[in-house]
Amino acid sequence: MVLKSESGYGTAPDDATRRLLLRHMLVARGVDEEACQLQKQGTLDLWPSCQGQEAAQVGSALAVGPAPTVFPSYREHAVALLRGVTPQELLLQWTGRTFCGWDPRRLGFFPYTLVLAVQTLHAVGYSIGQRLQHREDFVVVYIGDGASSEGDMSEAMNLAAVESASVLFVCQNNGWALSTPAEEQMRTSVAERARGFGIASVRLPGQDPEAVFSACSRAAAHVREARAPYLVEIQVGRIHGHTTSDAQETYRSRDDIARARAADPVTTYAARLSGLGLVDTAWFDAVEEEVRELREQLMKEYA
Numbered sequence: 001m002v003l004k005s006e007s008g009y010g011t012a013p014d015d016a017t018r019r020l021l022l023r024h025m026l027v028a029r030g031v032d033e034e035a036c037q038l039q040k041q042g043t044l045d046l047w048p049s050c051q052g053q054e055a056a057q058v059g060s061a062l063a064v065g066p067a068p069t070v071f072p073s074y075r076e077h078a079v080a081l082l083r084g085v086t087p088q089e090l091l092l093q094w095t096g097r098t099f100c101g102w103d104p105r106r107l108g109f110f111p112y113t114l115v116l117a118v119q120t121l122h123a124v125g126y127s128i129g130q131r132l133q134h135r136e137d138f139v140v141v142y143i144g145d146g147a148s149s150e151g152d153m154s155e156a157m158n159l160a161a162v163e164s165a166s167v168l169f170v171c172q173n174n175g176w177a178l179s180t181p182a183e184e185q186m187r188t189s190v191a192e193r194a195r196g197f198g199i200a201s202v203r204l205p206g207q208d209p210e211a212v213f214s215a216c217s218r219a220a221a222h223v224r225e226a227r228a229p230y231l232v233e234i235q236v237g238r239i240h241g242h243t244t245s246d247a248q249e250t251y252r253s254r255d256d257i258a259r260a261r262a263a264d265p266v267t268t269y270a271a272r273l274s275g276l277g278l279v280d281t282a283w284f285d286a287v288e289e290e291v292r293e294l295r296e297q298l299m300k301e302y303a
């Protein structure tokens with residue numbers, strides 16, 4: 001199945017957007033690192049790190065823009081921050097003090113879902129409801145490779161295809177459902193499976209935020225112009241364990257962990273833009289200062 005539209009949404013990001021991609025990735029990394037620290041100190045009960053997945057999250061979120069309502073899973077911290085969730089709001093849920101730290105209606109960013117894949121049904125139903133009320137019906141839903149094995153995901157894909165719902169499925173395939181490797185979960189890619197339901201799809205590596213931005217821009221154009229669903233499967237690396245409670249060294253080879261670290265999208269992209277002269281020391285200093293302030297606020301609030 002091919003994209004209905006290859007037009008518009010100039011798919012390659014311009015230089016300002018490239019800097020923005022990197023900035024959001026660096027902010028997300030800083031907040032994630034601080035959350036890991038706070039969990040070690042006992043302030044947070046748990047933290048599911050998104051390290052290694054920043055290019056997929058920032059690239060997709062910037063590509064679709066602010067219009068769509070987003071239904072996240074529980075690891076979309078970079079998307080959350082980009083959509084306006086503050087770091088304080090983001091961490092609150094992981095102290096066990098609230099179900100959701102932010103206002104989902106104001107931000108168009110729904111609460112995190114810990115029950116795998118239910119958000120896919122929420123997303124499709126929401127989009128259909130919005131369309132019936134002649135409101136913005138473009139919806140983005142994030143799932144992991146493991147969540148894609150749930151029955152809800154199959155139901156949601158089928159319903160989206162049959163109803164031609166304006167839903168962009170973004171699957172971050174980090175190769176693991178907790179300790180179960182992707183090859184033990186499925187015999188085809190998630191993208192191929194989507195096509196079986198009649199949903200156009202693409203699969204791509206997720207280290208380069210520009211490639212993700214381009215693919216998601218084209219996917220968003222398809223959703224908007226064809227008013228039909230689309231699925232993007234992004235192959236990402238998981239740098240840390242499933243959560244801070246998970247000792248991944250017990251089931252994952254050292255080499256595999258080392259590969260994920262070596263392919264770190266944040267350091268790789270920072271080096272690339274620096275090499276191209278698109279960012280300089282002053283630029284890095286300014287972002288570092290911003291991240292330091294965010295981390296200090298978190299420490300004050302939580303430590």
Ligand SMILES: Cc1ncc(C[n+]2csc(CCOP(=O)(O)OP(=O)(O)O)c2C)c(N)n1
Nearest residue numbers: 075114115116144145146147174176177178
């Ligand atoms: C319906 C349901 N079944 C099982 C679980 C337990 N569980 C929590 S996370 C997880 C793995 C999810 O993997 P994936 O969707 O790939 O997301 P990732 O954590 O890798 O981002 C499992 C099995 C759950 N939360 N919900």
Ligand SMILES: [Mg+2]
Nearest residue numbers: 144145176177
């Ligand atoms: Mg996974």
